[in-house]
Amino acid sequence: MTDKKTSVLIVDDSATVRDIFRAIFESDPSVEVVGEAANGEEAIRLVEKLKPSIITMDVFMPVMNGPEAIQQVMATRATPILVVTTAKESTIAFQCLSKGALEVIEKPDFKYIQDESKRNSLISKLKTLSRVPVVTHLAGKNRATRADVKPADSGRRIVAICSSTGGPKALSVLFGQFPSDFPYPVVVTQHMYEGFVAGLVEWLQTTTPLKVKIAEQGESLQPGTIYIAPTGKHLEISMAETVRLTDDPLIEGHRPSGEKLFASVAKAFGARAIGIILTGMGGDGSTSLGQIKKAGGLTIAQDEKTCVVFGMPREAIQKGSATEVLPLPEIAPFVLRFLNRKERVA
Known part of the structure; x- marks a missing residue:
């Protein structure tokens, strides 16, 4: 009996970036690229149809950008999402975490395909995040287990x-x-x-x-x-x-x-x-x-x-x-x- 493959939906308006991701992911036989989307609107349709284990999501795209697509995906079919971006777009990318995405990573280039260490690190992160149960809110009660604990001493901490x-x-x-x-x-x-x-x-x-x-x-x-x-x-x-x-x-x-x-x-x-x-x-x-x-x-x-x-x-x-x-x-x-x-x- 073989383990279930990690199925990935790649969302990016750049065909080159999608090709790089595909080359990286397909270097691991346990990862399967089930689809590609060039914008957020297309991604939402494919998520419903393909039910991927995880989505890699670009930030800025035509028709519908990443943050809006993430919000809709998390509202209709919650799925682990890995946001992909460049350093100059990172502020917007981190805002995606508030909408339900799990993590932000740098957009890979062709060096990732040749660099085994970078490639394996990305694939490992992808697999790990694909197994994270996606929830809307944590059911914490904001009550500590030992409320009677007191500081050992006063002063600057x-x-x-x-x-x-x-x-x-x-x-x-x-x-x-x-x-x-x-x-x-x-x-x-x-x-x-x-x-x-x-x-x-x-x-x-x-x-x-x-x-x-x-x-x-x-x-x-x-x-x-x-x-x-x-x-x-x-x-x-x-x-x-x-x-x-x-x-x-x-x-x-x-x-x-x-x-x-x-x-x-x-x-x-x-x-x-x-x-x-x-x-x-x-x-x-x-x-x-x-x-x-x-x-x-x-x-x-x-x-x-x-x-x-x-x-x-x-x-x-x-x-x-x-x-x-x-x-x-x-x-x-x-x-x-x-x-x-x-x-x-x-």
């Missing part, structure tokens, strides 16, 4: 977060629940394609009352500010509580790496640190999160049910690095109760 596949959407949920007067800095490593961080920052700013920015070398951490690691740089926090960006070697293929961030935060803040590991493939951050826990800080892993990919959180849980395991909608309320803050009222 920090929230450090590591996320990967599915991370942008998870970050928007998390940050959307923080109040405008949140008194501590938040530092984030999110694995991103080159040139996409600016678009992520711009989109996240529409989801939260906190200030969101790309971290800059040497800047002092400010309360109520979210610092996102730039692509290709490790983000660390110095003992002086300032941003340190380095070109140190990749850690398990990542720069920025959650391992670097969590280790530096554990050293600089100790028991005053809060570490959170969210959805993502692999195990980045899962070891150093334990350093925050060992220092007396609070550590949280997103639970399996609400993860797009239960990789990094699972590794953290298995290594004993997580103090708490919580559904995504419950993480911010738990942190705010831990800090004796009031949850933001929408």
